[in-house]
Amino acid sequence: MIIVTATITAKPGKREEIISKSQNLIKYTRLEPGCISYNLYASTEDEDALVMIEQWENKEVLDTHMQTDHFKAFGAAVGDILAEELGIDLYSVEKV
Structure with missing residues (x-):
């Protein structure tokens, strides 16, 4: 399994716009073959920070x-x- 964390930093005041624009991406990605989970989370500490956590x-x-x-x-x-540019990290994991 592959886990992806994509850190998204919005320009000040633009976080809600990014959340809104991500809705189609999330909806259609979850329907893709091989997608285990695909979720967007908002930081509780930084009002401009979001992270997409994906499992493939x-x-x-x-x-x-x-x-x-x-x-x-x-x-x-x-x-x-x-x-800033997206911060993307990929992890290869196996269930134990």
């Missing part, structure tokens, strides 16, 4: 996800309201 069956389905129209549309929609 394997790297191949994650790679396919990153080529979807809804993934690309989200990136284009929020590009100008991000305070």
